[in-house]
Amino acid sequence: MDSITGNPVDFATAVLIEPKSGKEIDGQISDEKGQIRMIEVPTGTYELVITFLGYEDRRIPVVLTPEKPDADLETVYLLPTGISLEEVTVTGEAAIVENKVDRIVYNAEKDVANRGGDASDVLRRVPLLSVDLEGNVSLRGSSNIRILINGRPSGMFASSVADALKMIPADEIKSVEVITSPTAKYDGEGSAGIINIITKKNKVEGISGNVNLSAGTRLNNAVLGLSAAKGRGGININGSMFYAPPRPGEVTFYRSDNVNGAERILDQSGDSEAARLGFGGNAGAFYDFNAYNGITTRLNYRGFNQMTKMNTEALLIDPSLTENQMYQRLSDLDMLMYSYDWNTDFRRTWPDSKREWVVGFQVSGNVNDTRNDISIDGTPDALDYAEKALNNGDNLELTAQTDYTHPFSKQVLLETGLKAVRRNITSDYDYRLFDSTAMDFVPDPTRSDVFHYLQDVGAAYAS
Template sequence: MKTFKLVLITIWLCLAQNFAQAQTNTAKISGLVLDKAQKPIDGASVTLIAAKNSATVKAVLANADGSFLFDNLAAGNYCIAVTTMGYSTYRGTPINTGTGQAIKLPAIILVQTSKALQEVAITEQKNFVEHKIDRTVVNVNALISNTGANALEVLEKSPGVVVDENGNISFKGKGGVMVMIDDKPTYLSGENLANYLKAIPASQLDQIELMSNPPAKYDASGSAGVINIKTKKSKDAGFNGTFAASVGRAKYWRTLESLNLNYHVNNINLFANMGYGVGNNYRRLDVTRTYLNGQGNITSGYLETAFFHPMSYNPNIKMGMDYYLSPKTTFGVVLTGMFTTGRNTNPVNSFITDSKGKTDSAIIAYNTTRSKFYNKGGNLNYNHQFEQKGHELSFNLDYLNYNSGRTQSFSNSSYNNAGVLGSQQNITDDLPANINIYAAKTDYAKPLSAKGKFESGLKTSYVNTDNAAYYFNVLNNVSTVDNNNSNHFIYKENINAAYVNFNKEYKRFSAQFGLRAENTNVSGHQLGNAQSPDSAFTQHYTSLFPTGYVLYKLDTAGSHTLNLSYGRRIDRPYYQDLNPFVTILDKYSQFEGNPFLKPQFASEYQLTYGYKSCFSLTVDYNVINDYQVEYDMQKGDIFLATTMNLGQRVHWAFEIYWALKPVKWFNFTLNGELDHNQFSGQLVNSFINNSTTYLYVNEVNQFNFTNGWAAELSAFYLSPARDAQFTHIYREQINVGISKKVLNNKGTIKLSARDIFKGNYSAGNITNIPNVLATYHNDNGNRSVTAGFTYNFGTTPKNEKRRNSSAESEQDRVRN
C-alpha cells in the first residue's frame, strides 16, 4: 500500500494548492493572435511571464479562432509572449492584475518572417502524456525510468495499460488489445507478442498511441482498442543519428544498445535503426492445489515451486529509403529483421501430500528450453498529395514472416516419503512454427467544403500458419514418438475490408462517422498421425463495424468540451489458442488449444468532459459477447488450461486525467480508473455470475532543474480484482530516475530504479474447479537498477532547410 498512500498524499497536496489559489486568484487575461491579414493563427504558443523576473507562469496554445485565456491569476505584473514557426516573436508591455478584473487585450498581430530557420537547440522536455481528440499519446523519452527498458516495460508504465505475469496486455481494464508497430499490426499475441516486444529497446521508440475507440480506418481487431508503437525516424536534413547504451541489474545483469541513423539529402532519405540486447530474466512460481471429496474434506494436496531463468540475445534492424519523386509524391521501402536466440533453465520441485498435509511423495524436475525466433519483413509504400491540402492517396504492400523453433527436455524423478528414488521419466519435444503474412491496402482522403473531410480505403490480408509439435519418450537413451501429444496444425486466414469515414466541423460542434466492413475466411487442418486421424474446419463470416464521434464545445474558446463516441470491434482467436496441441508445462501442468473457439464482439460507448489539455473525466461502458477466457480444469492427474467462450462481460469505468504544472520546474500527471466488471455465462460444468470493482492509479512527477539536471518519480497501483475464474491481489510499483545533459546538450546520462519496493508481483486464486482449491504466486524479479547513456550526433547542410520544405512535409505522411 506504500504506492497508494503516496498517490493519495500527492493528490491531496495538489488539490490543496488549487483550492487555496481558487480563494485568491480571480483575474483573467484574454486576447487574440492574428496575422497581418487579420486571420487567426491556430496553435501559436502564448506564454504568461512574470514582469519582475521573466519567469514563466503559464503557457497555452492559441485555439483555432486565435483566442487564448489565462484565468485564476494572482495580483501582479505580467507580460505576454507569443511564438510560432514562421513569425517574429512578440512580447508585450507589462499588465497589472491588481484589481482582479477580466482584462481583454487588443489583437496581437504577428509579423511573418522570410528568413530561413536557424538551428535551434530544444531543451524543454516533452510532456509524458498528450491528449488528442481520438487518442492519448505517450512520449517515451519523457520518462527517465524508461532508460534501459524494453517496449513491453514501457507499455506497462503507460496510462491505463496493465501487463500481467504472462505478458498479456490489457487497456483501460479490458483485455483484447491490438498492438501495432508504426501503424502496422504485429499479428502476434500472448507469449509470442511479449517476447517480440521484449526484444525492442525503449531507445528505439518515439511515441505510443493509445486508442480505446479507434476510427474506421483502423482494423476492427481489438475489443479494448489499439496500441500503436511508433519507432524513431529522424526528420532532420543531412546526416544525423542517436546512440544509446544501458546496463542494468535485477536478479541478473542485462544490457541494451541501439543506433539510429538518418541521411537526408535532396530527394532521398535513408534511415536505419539497429539494436542489440541481452536479456537475463528471472521468475519464481509457487502453486498450491488442494483436492476435496464430495463432502468438502481434504483428500490430498499438491505444492509446486518452479524457477525460470530465461536468457536471450536479441539483435534487430529496421532500414529503409524514402524517394521524393516530386514535392507531392513519395515512394518508400522498409526492411525489418529480428533474430532472437535463447535458453531457459527451469528446475521444478513438487510435493504430493496426504489428507493431513504430510508429504507422500516428491517429484524433482529439471526442464530446459532452447529457442530461436526469426522475424523478417518488407514494406513498399506510395503517397501522393493533390493540389488541395489534405487531398491524398496512399498505397501499402507488406510481407511478414515469423519463424520460431523450440526444443525442450523434461526430466522428472519421483521419490517416496523416505527419499528413495521410485521412477524416472524423460520427455523431449521439438516445436517448430512458421507464419507468413501478406497484406495490401490503399487509403484515400478528400477534404470537402466548409470544414468537412471524406476518407475511404480497402485492405486485404492473408495469413498462413504452420505449427508442429513432436513429442518423444526417452528410455535408455532411445527416443520413441509420443503420438498422444504429437501434432501438426495448419491454419489459414483471409480478411477483406473496406471503410468510409466522414467528418464535419462547425463553430462549436463537430462530428465524425465511419463504417467498416470485414469479410473473414478461415480454414484449419489438423494433420493426423499413426494414432489420430485428420480433422478440419472452415469459417466464413462478414461483419459491420460502425464508429461515431460527436464533440461539442461548451464555450466559444473551446476550453470546455464534451465528446461522445461509439464503436464496435472484434477479437478473433489467437492463432495458438486455436491450435489443438497439448503443450507440456511440467509433469502435472499442460495447456491445450481449442479449434472451436469463436471470435468475441465488443460494443464501446464513451462520454468525456475535457478542460483544455489538462483535465478530463470519462464514463466508459463496454459489452463483450462470447468473451474469451482462460479456463483451468482438472483432468485426471493433470491440471489442464485452455481457452473458451464465456457468455458475456459488461464493463463500466470512470476515468480521470489531470495534468498540473504548479511551478516552472515541476510537472504532475495523474491517470485514475474505477472499473467494474460483470461476468456471466456457462463455464463447462459450472455457471459463472460474479462481478468485481477495482481501482487503477498511475501518476508521474517530473522535475526539471537548471544546468541540465532532471528527475522523475512515478508510480502505479492496481487494487485486487477478479477476471472470470481468477482472482488477483493488488499490485503496485514505484520508479525513480535522475538525468544530466552533457557534451553541449548532445548527450544524456541517466540512472533509474524500477519497482524499488518490490510491490509488482502477481498472486491469487483459481476458482470454479470442482473439488479443487488452487492458488498461485508469481515473482518476476521486477526490481532493477539501470544506468544509461544517450548521444545525438550529426550535421545539417547549410544549403538545406530544416523540416519546413515541401518534400520534408511529405515525408511525415509516409506510413512506414
Template sequence: MRTGFKVLGLVGMLAAGPGTYAETPPTIHTTTATAKETKDLVKVIGKVVDAAKNTPASFATVALLRTDSTAVSGVMADENGVFSIPEVPPGNYILRITTVGYDTRFVSNVSIATEAGTTDLGVIGLTASAQELSEVVVRGEKTMIVNDIDKKIVNVGKDLLATSNNVSELLEKVPSVSLDENGNPMLRGKGNVVVLIDGKPSSLYGNDLPTVLQSFPAELIERIDVMTTPSAKYEGEGASGVIDIITRKSRIKGTNGNLRGTLGNNWNNNGSGYINHKEGKWGLRASGSAQQRKWFFRRTLQRENYLGETTTRLDQNGNGQDGNTSLFGRLGVNYDFDEQNSLGVVVNYSQDQNHNRNFYHNETRLPNGELIQQFDRLSNGNSRGNNVNANLDYRHLFSDKDHVFTFTANYSEGQSNGSSEFDQQSDWDELDLRQQSLRQNNRQALFLNADYTWPITPKATLEVGARSRLNSSTTNNAFYTYIPDTDTFVINPNASNEFGYSDASYNGYVTFTQKTGDWGIRGGLRVTDATQHINQISRQQSFKAHFLYLVPTLALSRKLDDETLVKLNYSRRVQRPQADRLNPFTDISDPRNIQSGNPNLTPEYTHKAELGYSSYKDKGGWGPSMFVDYSNNAITRIRTIDEEGIAYSRFDNVGREMAYGFETDFSRQISEKIKVNATGRIFRSEVVSEIANIDNQTWSYSGNLNAFMQLPFNVRASAYLNYDGPRAIAQGTRQGTFIANMGLRKDVLERRGTVSFNVQDIFLSRIYQSELRTDTYLQNSLWQRTNRFVGLTFQYKFGKISASGDNDA
C-alpha cells in the same frame, strides 16, 4: 485473394477524386499554396546572429513551417550563421529558429513569391535565454499527452526515453497501458489489444508480440496513439482497443543520427543506433540494435481439490530464469518523384534466441498433513527465431490541403524452432520420468492497404479505405518420453501434433467528419469478411470458419474554447480467436497443470462507449471521462480439475463481461522545475455466465504517475509509479500489481550527449497473483520477477546538416 485486390482497385479509382486523371492532371505539393513546376521553386536564405553581440549563431536549427505549424523543411545554419533552404514552393510560412542558450525565435508572415527566385530574410537576431539550459529543454519539448476526438496521443520525449531502452519499457509509462506477466500490453487492465506499428499489424514483425516490443529500440519512436474507442479506419479486432506505435521520420535535409548503449546488472545490456540522410529527392535511413536480457522469477501455487472421497492439497514452489539475445535491423529508402508523389521502401530483420530454466517442487497432502505424492521437475529450454518483412509505401498528394491517397504493401515471413528437456524425480519410482519436446514454426503474411482522404469542404472530410491481410502458418509439436529399458525416447502421439492455420480477411471502411461551429461529428462503418482454416494435419481433421461483421463507430465533440473539448464516443469491437487459442495441442510441460486450445471458439463482440472532457492550457490540464465496455460471448480461460487433482485449462466462450467506471488523466507544470503527468481510474468489472455458473464482480481502482524534477547541475530526475487494481476474471479475481521505476539524466557535450541512470522495479513489487474459486477447487497462484534492473546509458547525437542542400553533408 482476388476479392481483396478488387476492393483495393476500387479505392484506387476513388483516389482520383471528383474528376479523373485523364481530365485534370493533379497539381500537388506540400504547402497550402498552389503547386508549381520545379523551375518556380524559391530558395530562402538568411543569417542568424546574437541580437546583443551581433555575432553568428553558429549551427542554429532553422525550420520552415506551414501556417498550421506543420514542418515543411529545415536546415542547420553554418558556422557563420548563414542558412539556405532550397526548393520552397510559393506561399505563406512561419520560420522557427532554435539553438542552445537562446530563446526560440519565430518569424511570422514569411511570404514567398513565385517571381522572387531567391528570398532573402536578412539578419535575424536571437535573444540569449536568461534561464537555465535544462529549463529551456523542458519548455521546448512537446506536450506529453494530447487528447484528440477519438484517441489519446502520447509524445515520446527525452524524459520517457531516458528510462526506456525498448518499446516494451515505453508502453509501461503510457496512460491506461500496462503489461501482463508475459509482456503483452493491456488497456485498462484487460488484454486483447491490437498493436500496430505505423498503422501496420505488429505480427508482421514476428509472431511473439512481447519479443517484438522488447527488440524495437525506444529511440525510434515518435509517439504512441492509444485508442479505446477507435474509429472505423482502424482494425475492428481488439476488444480492449488499439495501440498504434508511430516511428520517427526525418524531414530535414542532411545527415544525422544517434548512438546509444546501456550497461546493466545481471547481463542486461543493449546497444542501438540509427542514421538518417536526406539529400535532394532521396532519403535514406538505417537503424539497428542488439540486446541481451536475463531475468529471474519465482512461482507458487496452492490448490485444494474438493473432488473425490477426501480433500487434497497441492503445493508447488518453483523458481527459474529466462534469457534472451535479440538483434534488430532496419533499412529504408524513400524517393520524392515530384511535389505530388513519393515512394518509400523499408526492410526489417529481427532475430532472437531464448533460454529458460524452470524448477518446481510438488507436494500433495491430505487434510491431516500426510504426504501422498512428491516430486521435483526440472526443465531446460532453448529456442531460436527470425523474421524479415519488406514494406512499400506510396503517397500521392492532391492540390487541396490534406487531400491524400496512400497505398501500402507488406510481405513478411519467419521461422522459429525450439526444444525442451524435462527431468522429473521422486521418492516414488513410478513418478520418475524424462521427456523431450521439439517445436517448429513457419509463417508467412501479406498485407495490402489503401487509404483515401478527401476534404470535401474546409469543414467536411471523407475517408475511405480497403485492406487485405493473408496469413498462413504451420506448427509442428513433437513430444517424446524416455523408455529406460531401451534407452530411447519414443514419441507420444497424444501430446504431439502438426497444426496448419491460415486466415484471410478483407476490409473496407468509410468515415465522414463534419465540423459546424464548435460542434464536430465523425461517423464510420467498417465491414470485414474473414475466413479461418484450421488443419490438424497429424489427425487428418480440418475446420473452417467464416465471419462477416460490421463495425460502426461514432464520435461527437464540442469545443468550449480553444483548449477545452467535450466528446462522446462509441465503437463496436470484434475479437476473433487467435491461432494459438484454436490449436488443440495439449501442453503437458507441467503434468499438474495441462493446457490445450479449443478449435470451436467463436468471436467475442464488444460495445464500447465513453463520455469525456479535456482541457489543456499552457501549464497543463486534465481529461476526465466515464466509460462502459460490454462483451458478449467473451473468450476467457476456463480451468477444471479431476479427482486426481490435475487441472485442465483451455479458452472458451463463457458469457458476458462488463467494465464501467471513471478515468482521468492529469498534467501539470507545478513549477519551473517540476512537471507531473498522472492517470487514475476507478471501475467495476463483472464476468457472468449462466452456463458455466460464473458470477464474479468487483470494484477496483488503478493509476500511474510520471513525475519529472529539475535538480542542481542540470540533472533531470524522473519517477514512475503504477498500480493496477484487482479485477474480476472468469473463475475468480486477479490481484493488483504495483511497479516503481526511477531515473536520472544529464545532457553533456553541448547537448549532443546524454548520460542516464535508471532503476526498474525498485521494490521488487512486480507480483502477479490470482485466486480461482469454484465448487470443486480453490487455487491461489503467484508469479514474481525477482531481480530489479539497474542500468547506465550513454546516448550521442551526431551529424552536420547541410546548409546548402548540396551533397557535402
C-alpha cells in the same frame, strides 16, 4: 552570407510568403553554415523574405511548378546595416500532448525525458495507457488493444508485446497515437482501442548516430542507431539487444489428507532459473519525388531466446501403497521466437488539402521454435519417465492495401479503401517418449500432429 566578410549568417530567419494573401507558408532558421532548407512546399508563386538583426531584409521571388517542384537559390548575400543590438533570448514550450477528435497524440520527440529508454518507457508517459513492470500494456484497464507501427500491423507483436516494445529504442519514436474510437479503416481487433507508434523520418541533412547503454539487475539494454539524409531521400538503421540475467525461483508445497483414518502426505519442493536474450533491428529508407509524392520502405526484425530450467523433488507417503514414492523431475525448456515484417508505401497528397492516397504492401512472419525435455527419476523404478516435445510454428502473412481520404469540409471526411490478406500458418508438433527397450526416444503418433491453416481475406470499407 555576409556580403562584406563572406562568412555564413546563422540564425537568420527565412519566411516563405504568398504575395496575394500575405499568408506565411513556411519558415526556417539558418544553421551554422548559413543554409536554409524548406521541404514539402506546395507549388505556386511565393516571395522568400530573409531577415536578421544588423542586416537589410532580402526579398526573393520563388516559383514552384509540378514540373519543377524544387528551387535552389544558391548563395544569398545580406548587406550589414551597421546596427548592433544586444542578445535577445526567446523561450517557448512545445505541445507534448494533443487532444484530437478521435485520438490523443503524444509527441515523444519533444519530451527530453525519453532519451535512452525503449518503447515501453515512452508508453508509460502516454495518457490513458498503463505499462506494468513486465512491459504489459493496457488502455484504461483493458489489455484488449492493438499496436501498429506507422499505421500498419507488425508481426513483431504476435509473440510477446512486452518483448517487442523492449526492442524499439525511444529515440526512434516520433509520436504515439492512442485511437479510442477507431474508424472502419482499422481492423476489428483491439476493442479497447489502437496504439499507433509513429517512427521518425530523418530529414536533417547529413549523417547522425546514437548509442545507448543501460544496465540493471533485471534487464540490460544496448541500442545503436545510424541515420543519413541528403536532398529528398534518406536512410536509417537501428540495432538493439537486451539480456535478462538468470532469475532464480523457489516453490514448496505440503499437503496432508486424512484417508479412512490414515494420514496421506505429499511434500514437494523445487527451484527454477530463467534467462532471456532479445535481439532486433530495423532499416528504413524514404524518397520524396516532389512535394506531393513519396515512397517509404521499412524492414523490422525482432526475436528472443528464453531458457528455463526447473528441478522438482517430491515425496508421497500413502498408507495404501506398499512403499513410499519419491521422485526428481527435471525440465529443460528452450524457446526461440522471432518475427519480421517488410512494408513499402507510396503516398500521394494534394496542395492545400487533407486529401491523401496511400498504396501499401507488407510481408510479415512469425516463427516459434520450442523444445521441452522432461525426465523423472523415481522410486520405485516404475516412476522413471522421459519425454521430448518439439514444436515448430511458422506464420506468414501477405497484405496489399490502398486507402483514400477526402475531406469535403471541416466536419465531413470520407475514408475508403481496399485490402487483401493471405495468411499461411503451419504448426508441427513432435512428441517422443523414451523406450527402455530400444534405449531411444520413440515418436508417439497419438500425441504428434501437423496443423496447416490457409486463409484469404478480401475487404473494402467506407466511412
